[in-house]
Amino acid sequence: MNKKTSLRLSVFTFILIIAVLIVSLFYHQHKDSILFRHFTDALFVTQLSHDTLSMHYSVAHPEQYGITSYTVQLPSFQEEEYHTHKMMAENYQSTLQHIHPGSLSKQEKLVLAMLLEACEQDLVMSRFDYYDEPLSPGSGMQSQLPILLAEYAFTSKKDIEDYLTLLACIPQYLNSLAEYEGKKAEKGLFMADCSADKVIEQCDVIMDRSLLDNKKHFLISTFDARIKQAVTENLIPKEMAASYQAENLRLLKTVVAPAYQALADAILLLKGDHPQAVGLSAYPDGSAYYTALVHQTTGSDKSIPAIKTLLYKKLQSDCLTLMQLTNEYKESSSQMSAVPFPLLTPETILTDLQKRMETDYPPYPNHASPHYIVKYVDKSLADFVSPAFYLTPPFDDLSENTIYLNEQSIPNALELYTTLAHEGYPGHLYQSVYSLLYQNHAKDLPIRSLLHYGGYSEGWALYVENESFTFAKSLICEQIKEESAQRFLCSYADRYRADRDLKLCLFSLLDIWIHYDGMDYEEITSLLTQMGFKEGSISPALFEYIVEEPANYLKYYLGYQEFLACKSLAKEVWKTNYREELFHRFLLESGPMSFPMLRKYLINSVSDQNYISLKN
Numbered sequence: 001m002n003k004k005t006s007l008r009l010s011v012f013t014f015i016l017i018i019a020v021l022i023v024s025l026f027y028h029q030h031k032d033s034i035l036f037r038h039f040t041d042a043l044f045v046t047q048l049s050h051d052t053l054s055m056h057y058s059v060a061h062p063e064q065y066g067i068t069s070y071t072v073q074l075p076s077f078q079e080e081e082y083h084t085h086k087m088m089a090e091n092y093q094s095t096l097q098h099i100h101p102g103s104l105s106k107q108e109k110l111v112l113a114m115l116l117e118a119c120e121q122d123l124v125m126s127r128f129d130y131y132d133e134p135l136s137p138g139s140g141m142q143s144q145l146p147i148l149l150a151e152y153a154f155t156s157k158k159d160i161e162d163y164l165t166l167l168a169c170i171p172q173y174l175n176s177l178a179e180y181e182g183k184k185a186e187k188g189l190f191m192a193d194c195s196a197d198k199v200i201e202q203c204d205v206i207m208d209r210s211l212l213d214n215k216k217h218f219l220i221s222t223f224d225a226r227i228k229q230a231v232t233e234n235l236i237p238k239e240m241a242a243s244y245q246a247e248n249l250r251l252l253k254t255v256v257a258p259a260y261q262a263l264a265d266a267i268l269l270l271k272g273d274h275p276q277a278v279g280l281s282a283y284p285d286g287s288a289y290y291t292a293l294v295h296q297t298t299g300s301d302k303s304i305p306a307i308k309t310l311l312y313k314k315l316q317s318d319c320l321t322l323m324q325l326t327n328e329y330k331e332s333s334s335q336m337s338a339v340p341f342p343l344l345t346p347e348t349i350l351t352d353l354q355k356r357m358e359t360d361y362p363p364y365p366n367h368a369s370p371h372y373i374v375k376y377v378d379k380s381l382a383d384f385v386s387p388a389f390y391l392t393p394p395f396d397d398l399s400e401n402t403i404y405l406n407e408q409s410i411p412n413a414l415e416l417y418t419t420l421a422h423e424g425y426p427g428h429l430y431q432s433v434y435s436l437l438y439q440n441h442a443k444d445l446p447i448r449s450l451l452h453y454g455g456y457s458e459g460w461a462l463y464v465e466n467e468s469f470t471f472a473k474s475l476i477c478e479q480i481k482e483e484s485a486q487r488f489l490c491s492y493a494d495r496y497r498a499d500r501d502l503k504l505c506l507f508s509l510l511d512i513w514i515h516y517d518g519m520d521y522e523e524i525t526s527l528l529t530q531m532g533f534k535e536g537s538i539s540p541a542l543f544e545y546i547v548e549e550p551a552n553y554l555k556y557y558l559g560y561q562e563f564l565a566c567k568s569l570a571k572e573v574w575k576t577n578y579r580e581e582l583f584h585r586f587l588l589e590s591g592p593m594s595f596p597m598l599r600k601y602l603i604n605s606v607s608d609q610n611y612i613s614l615k616n
Contacts, residue, residue, distance in 0.1 A: 060397035341413035421468030459559020
């Protein structure tokens with residue numbers, strides 16, 4: 001070997017040593033960041049691999065996240081799954097607690113805090129096995145599952161085959177739910193007879209045999225439409241369509257319908273222990289469970305007594321406001337017959353809402369323009385689902401969005417206008433797509449898309465729904481030229497808004513009275529009469545609904561109040577820099593999280609590289 005070769009090797013060795021040292025130093029400095037990303041990526045895959053239906057709705061391209069092979073399955077409600085879930089939460093918490101936040105990016109620190117918070121909540125809730133009610137008449141899987149199946153997108157041949165396999169999994173899934181309900185009954189936690197009757201009726205109506213036999217069931221028509229579209233898009237050859245349609249019909253008639261009947265029979269046999277609807281406090285540790293449920297559901301850290309104090313003050317204020325507006329409404333309507341609201345169709349209303357929100361709400365990041373469609377709930381489900389709802393698209397494909405309307409639950413055009421503000425613009429659709437677009441652009445960790453914050457989501461939607469009454473009044477003044485008609489409709493809108501606010505506040509109080517204080521229907525009726533409400537202000541049906549859906553009204557109303565508190569905090573910390581558009585941009589870019597975390601994020605925004613000036 002000559003000197004020149006030896007010199008080149010020495011230089012190469014030196015460079016190699018330096019490179020190794022740099023890589024070693026980089027790894028040492030970023031070890032926790034690397035480990036954290038590996039952990040969250042693995043957690044993302046694990047969470048989705050055990051529930052194919054959730055995976056399909058969460059991610060459009062699972063292969064891009066390492067999910068290349070999976071067993072098509074639905075989740076299980078069997079007892080061993082609960083023990084496994086608790087052990088996993090403990091293991092996740094232990095792993096996360098060993099991650100040092102100092103070496104993480106700002107986004108990673110936030111996700112770490114969110115995951116630790118979620119683990120803590122899971123461990124708290126694990127102390128209350130069998131208190132949850134997955135078959136609630138208002139939001140149970142017996143009515144939600146068919147809607148998710150009807151909207152299951154076919155973007156490949158495998159999607160179709162996965163769908164048919166999921167139909168075959170339904171008996172096992174519903175059987176695990178029946179076993180879960182049996183355990184609830186053994187522990188004295190089974191639902192009231194009136195609720196059981198509703199679940200049984202739902203099972204019978206949703207999988208109506210006559211509709212299946214006549215091929216008029218919505219799970220047949222929606223499947224056939226998607227198969228036709230798949231042929232048009234060359235996802236499958238035309239000759240395969242008939243065989244897929246025949247298999248869908250066979251599974252619905254011989255597998256899914258009998259499974260629903262078996263679930264109804266199981267619920268019927270478990271009836272009898274609770275003839276009357278009662279709140280959670282009637283069960284052992286029920287008030288403690290309710291407290292934990294409220295915190296998990298709303299994302300608020302307020303104590304139940306503090307929430308009650310807030311609601312009492314709001315109720316008094318809302319009553320005074322409504323009394324004043326009712327008098328004004330009577331004056332404006334005394335000489336007026338019914339005046340129609342200017343817009344009557346969902347399409348024209350959504351277009352109008354998008355135009356009116358431009359001043360106070362930021363445009364989508366990167367000039368995105370997602371498509372949306374309005375659909376109507378099938379008549380067989382109309383009695384069992386909400387007046388309206390929005391289906392969140394996969395976080396990696398936000399191009400298609402669906403808003404469902406329940407025609408029999410929306411009585412007038414003004415309510416349709418504010419409902420579409422809640423579900424569409426600037427509500428769920430806008431907030432979900434904006435936040436996900438922003439997070440995707442910032443290359444946020446995928447696991448964050450699986451973290452659910454009901455108080456943030458519904459609180460935002462109720463907050464902007466309230467704002468939409470101002471939009472509605474502007475529309476009225478633009479479209480209706482007669483001054484007396486203008487005054488009548490604007491007065492009606494103000495009164496409608498105040499009445500709705502009062503009801504949501506009152507229903508939230510009812511939730512606490514029933515589930516935390518243990519009040520029954522007669523006691524609540526008596527208390528409301530003493531407070532000045534008319535007899536019959538609260539119907540037995542509403543009482544039963546609140547029993548069946550604990551913390552649901554609080555998810556909306558307390559979430560809304562938390563956003564108003566955040567707005568006051570933003571005005572305080574941003575001072576003269578405060579603007580409505582900036583506040584909304586901050587909320588959307590922060591994305592869903594608990595309210596203590598959101599407040600902390602808001603306070604830190606003042607010193608966060610001049611956040612305000614950067615957004616001006």
